Amino acid sequence: xxxxxxxxxxFYRRIVQAKIYIDDHYGDNIDLNNIADEAYFSKFYFxxxxxxxxxxxxxxxxxxxxxxKARELLKTGTPVSEVCYTVGxxxxxxxxxxxxxxAGLSPSAYVAKQLNLQQQIxxxxxxxxxxxxxxxxxxL
Amino acid sequence: xxxxLTHMNVFVxxxxxxxxxxxxxxxxxxxxxxxxxxxxxWLTVAPPxxxxxxxxxxxxxxxxxxxxxxxxxxxALIKAGTFGCGVFTCNDVYATxxxxxxxxxxxxxxxxxxxxxxxxxxxxxxxxxxxxAQLIKN
Numbered sequence: 671x672x673x674x675x676x677x678x679x680x681f682y683r684r685i686v687q688a689k690i691y692i693d694d695h696y697g698d699n700i701d702l703n704n705i706a707d708e709a710y711f712s713k714f715y716f717x718x719x720x721x722x723x724x725x726x727x728x729x730x731x732x733x734x735x736x737x738x739k740a741r742e743l744l745k746t747g748t749p750v751s752e753v754c755y756t757v758g759x760x761x762x763x764x765x766x767x768x769x770x771x772x773a774g775l776s777p778s779a780y781v782a783k784q785l786n787l788q789q790q791i792x793x794x795x796x797x798x799x800x801x802x803x804x805x806x807x808x809x810l
Numbered sequence: 811x812x813x814x815l816t817h818m819n820v821f822v823x824x825x826x827x828x829x830x831x832x833x834x835x836x837x838x839x840x841x842x843x844x845x846x847x848x849x850x851x852w853l854t855v856a857p858p859x860x861x862x863x864x865x866x867x868x869x870x871x872x873x874x875x876x877x878x879x880x881x882x883x884x885x886a887l888i889k890a891g892t893f894g895c896g897v898f899t900c901n902d903v904y905a906t907x908x909x910x911x912x913x914x915x916x917x918x919x920x921x922x923x924x925x926x927x928x929x930x931x932x933x934x935x936x937x938x939x940x941x942x943a944q945l946i947k948n
Contacts, residue, residue, distance in 0.1 A: 678904070686908040723905045795844045799852045800817060803866065808874035809846050 684709040685723050688716070692728065696735045697758045702728045732758075737772045740765070745784045750777045817854070817864045820895050823885055823936040825853060825869040831935040832867065835913045857898060888937050891918075895938045903928045903944035910942075 688709045692700065705728060706716035720728045736757040743753045751762055754777075759765035770776045775783070790797070796804055804810050822828035832838045838855040841864045845851055854864035870888065872881045887893065900906040903921045907930050911917060918939065919931035927945040934940070 682904045682908050686905055686912060689905075689909060690912060723902045725901060791844050795846060795852070798842050798844045799846075803817070803852070806875055807846070807850065807852075809850075 681719070682723075684711065685719055688720060688728065689724065689731070692732050692735060696732060696739060697756055699758070699760075700732060702732070733768065733772075737769060740769060740777070741773065741780070744777060744781050747781075747785075750781065753777065815863060817866055818896075819866050819868045820934070820938055821868050821870050821884060821888060821893070821936075822934070822938070823870065823888060825851060825867055827935050828867045828869075829853060829855075832865070835910065835915050838865070891933060891937045891939055893938050895934075895940055897941040897943050899943050899945055901944065903930060903942060906942060906944075 688705045691705055691708070702717075703713055706713045709716055711719065717727050720726075720731070724731055726734060736759065739757045740753050743756060744750070748756070750766075754762050754765040757765075759768075766777055769780070773780055796809060799807075799809065801810070820828075829840075832855045833840060837858060839858055839861060841854045841856050841861060843851065843853050853867045855867060856862070856864055868875075870876065870881055870884050872878045875881075876884065907917065907921050910932060915932050917930055917932045919929070921928050921930045921942075921944075927943050929941050929943045931939055931941055
């Protein structure tokens with residue numbers, strides 16, 4: 671495949687670099703002004719361009735990534751307080767409040783639900799597999 | 811009357827490697843990951859905004875699904891890039907193309923305007939190819 675030039679190539683590369691930066695550094699104390707600087711954009715232009723591309727402002731996207739990572743960590747049994755700081759929140763109350771608003775239940779309730787799910791999987795793994803696939807795989 | 815598609819197979823050469831590719835590179839979510847004993851695993855993933863379509867990452871190996879010859883033939887065909895498995899859509903194909911390329915996804919076609927939108931083609935870690943499209947909104 672030959673490389674190509676499409677409209678706004680450098681624009682896209684900068685926006686994508688900013689997104690990947692958030693993906694890789696969500697746990698750090700990210701200053702979105704710095705990301706705009708690194709992308710060579712003014713703060714306001716950067717926010718508008720990011721939202722046009724991803725449907726979320728950089729701040730909304732950062733929160734989204736942090737909450738998604740928190741879900742993953744909570745599923746593995748990581749304590750709530752550890753998850754809170756690992757995904758970049760500085761206070762347990764702000765983490766819990768935001769998590770509940772996004773996920774619909776508190777971090778501890780989420781953990782309890784996941785534990786229950788894990789127990790169900792252990793007890794009855796076949797109930798999670800459509801019978802046709804289970805039969806074809808020789809699991810029935 | 812058929813209403814929706816809930817499960818589809820993507821046949822892969824290595825399920826662990828496919829897990830890494832689909833979750834870490836494409837950013838898909840794991841919907842079900844259940845150990846079934848004897849090293850087997852029921853693993854489905856989905857694009858983040860379409861959790862109702864579970865993609866079953868099915869490893870191709872000799873066993874219940876296939877005999878030895880069939881498994882070897884199918885693995886060779888997958889590796890050769892024989893199978894086009896579907897079309898994924900995105901809001902911005904140029905941005906998604908740049909992002910996936912930066913994450914190491916191999917593209918066989920850069921974004922190109924077509925009559926239905928702008929489309930690129932990429933391969934998964936097994937060799938299955940997919941379209942990545944930004945469709946024209948009516």
